[in-house]
Amino acid sequence: MENNKQLSYRNKIILAPMVKINTLPMRLLALDYGADIVYTEELIDYKLLNCHRKVNDTLNSVDFIDKSDGTVVFRTCPREKPFVVLQIGTNDPSRAAMVAKLVEYDVAGIDINMGCPKGFSLKGGMGAALLNQSDKACAILSAVISTVSIPVTCKIRILRDINETVSLCKKLAATGIAAIGIHGRRIHERPIHENRNNVIKAVSEALEIPVIANGGSKDIKVYEDIEKFKIVTGCSSVMIARSAEKNCSIFKRDGKLEVPAVIRDYLHHAINYDSVAANTKYCVQNMMGNVHETELGRTFLETSTLQEICDLWQLGDYCREKQKKMNMLRFEERDLACNDQKRIKPNPVDETQDDINSLKCMYIRSLYPMPEDLPKTKLLNWAKTHRKPLPKYHTEQFEKLFKSIVTFDNKKYSSLFWEKNKRCAEQGSAIVCLYFLNVYDMEYLKINGILG
Numbered sequence: 287m288e289n290n291k292q293l294s295y296r297n298k299i300i301l302a303p304m305v306k307i308n309t310l311p312m313r314l315l316a317l318d319y320g321a322d323i324v325y326t327e328e329l330i331d332y333k334l335l336n337c338h339r340k341v342n343d344t345l346n347s348v349d350f351i352d353k354s355d356g357t358v359v360f361r362t363c364p365r366e367k368p369f370v371v372l373q374i375g376t377n378d379p380s381r382a383a384m385v386a387k388l389v390e391y392d393v394a395g396i397d398i399n400m401g402c403p404k405g406f407s408l409k410g411g412m413g414a415a416l417l418n419q420s421d422k423a424c425a426i427l428s429a430v431i432s433t434v435s436i437p438v439t440c441k442i443r444i445l446r447d448i449n450e451t452v453s454l455c456k457k458l459a460a461t462g463i464a465a466i467g468i469h470g471r472r473i474h475e476r477p478i479h480e481n482r483n484n485v486i487k488a489v490s491e492a493l494e495i496p497v498i499a500n501g502g503s504k505d506i507k508v509y510e511d512i513e514k515f516k517i518v519t520g521c522s523s524v525m526i527a528r529s530a531e532k533n534c535s536i537f538k539r540d541g542k543l544e545v546p547a548v549i550r551d552y553l554h555h556a557i558n559y560d561s562v563a564a565n566t567k568y569c570v571q572n573m574m575g576n577v578h579e580t581e582l583g584r585t586f587l588e589t590s591t592l593q594e595i596c597d598l599w600q601l602g603d604y605c606r607e608k609q610k611k612m613n614m615l616r617f618e619e620r621d622l623a624c625n626d627q628k629r630i631k632p633n634p635v636d637e638t639q640d641d642i643n644s645l646k647c648m649y650i651r652s653l654y655p656m657p658e659d660l661p662k663t664k665l666l667n668w669a670k671t672h673r674k675p676l677p678k679y680h681t682e683q684f685e686k687l688f689k690s691i692v693t694f695d696n697k698k699y700s701s702l703f704w705e706k707n708k709r710c711a712e713q714g715s716a717i718v719c720l721y722f723l724n725v726y727d728m729e730y731l732k733i734n735g736i737l738g
């Protein structure tokens with residue numbers, strides 16, 4: 287019996303999970319080009335359980351934000367909700383169930399990774415380690431299935447023996463999973479090894495639930511190859527990773543696009559969803575292939591901000607405009623929140639104090655991709671170079687908002703903008719200090735939307 291309450295896994299062409307690649311822009315791009323279902327990258331249960339869910343009105347997204355460092359661990363949006371499957375890395379039934387519950391209303395399905403052969407997965411009893419602990423694997427699936435009302439699947443690699451693989455799949459299917467993804471390689475095999483399509487076929491013939499064939503990228507160069515892969519594996523659905531990583535338009539029925547066009551389409555989504563520059567760069571680099579061989583590639587390697595990357599594909603102005611708008615919205619949103627708080631309590635930081643050099647600056651994490659670029663680090667290094675005493679920070683908390691004053695060289699600096707945590711507030715005050723020290727100029731603050 288299929289435990290498929292909404293999403294169907296029959297006759298589907300799917301973007302397979304890929305760490306660092308399958309963030310929101312790539313998933314949206316795959317949907318644009320015709321993928322029916324898109325998997326997230328593997329997200330480790332501990333990491334997600336340390337997140338809080340936040341509706342992001344500025345981006346029209348839902349963000350799962352790490353409580354410790356404020357980074358976005360998982361960003362999704364209404365458009366992909368009916369098609370997105372979140373893949374969990376786990377070795378524990380109750381943690382897996384808790385994660386599934388946390389994201390249940392934001393995704394269409396849950397997948398458990400049972401195929402990752404990487405050291406950290408195997409050592410942690412996750413990924414392919416579960417293939418040798420079928421009772422644990424089944425307990426994880428059962429726990430998740432009984433907790434959420436959306437379909438649950440798993441993705442495995444094959445075992446050494448074809449019959450053992452079929453038996454394992456039957457056992458997993460008996461838990462009530464909606465489908466099973468099978469990568470036709472053994473745990474320690476690499477992409478150069480042949481994908482054992484016959485094993486996938488044997489599983490597909492033995493199970494009633496949909497089997498999703500995976501591992502065929504080497505032979506999937508054009509759309510028609512997807513159909514061939516379906517036929518040789520006897521599966522109704524196919525899951526594609528590396529071919530899509532290199533050129534996501536593989537999902538287009540009417541033929542692939544040239545890579546530069548795909549990069550531009552990708553960058554549009556990256557801009558619209560305020561992607562982290564480092565992640566965008568990683569994905570674009572994978573599409574470009576050997577970057578060292580071309581002038582564009584070498585210039586690309588020098589980029590560090592989203593704007594710089596976008597400039598190379600004539601999307602710099604669009605990026606700047608969009609970032610400016612997003613930052614204005616963020617300012618307004620935070621100001622509103624701040625004003626609400628002020629009605630409740632008196633302002634502990636006296637903004638009218640004349641001995642504080644202040645400016646309304648917002649700390650935008652994505653502007654500082656390298657640790658040495660961070661305003662606090664920059665200020666610290668400036669102090670060392672100029673043989674000044676090190677800056678000292680004092681932060682006031684006001685309900686859920688924070689404001690910091692940095693004392694440096696006997697002067698005080700603070701941003702009039704209330705931040706959402708102490709770390710951001712300190713960075714904000716460092717920005718103001720760096721402005722008064724002439725390290726940042728007004729133009730820089732304005733262009734990057736730092737100034738409110």
Ligand SMILES: Cc1cc2nc3c(=O)[nH]c(=O)nc-3n(C[C@H](O)[C@H](O)[C@H](O)COP(=O)(O)O)c2cc1C
Nearest residue numbers: 302303304305327328399469501502503526527528
């Ligand atoms: C960059 C990269 C990251 C991957 N990350 C994951 C992952 O997070 N979870 C997973 O189950 N498999 C992951 N895989 C494996 C793929 O999903 C897929 O099983 C494998 O690449 C074989 O399919 P293909 O021939 O279509 O590439 C990853 C593969 C690549 C190339």
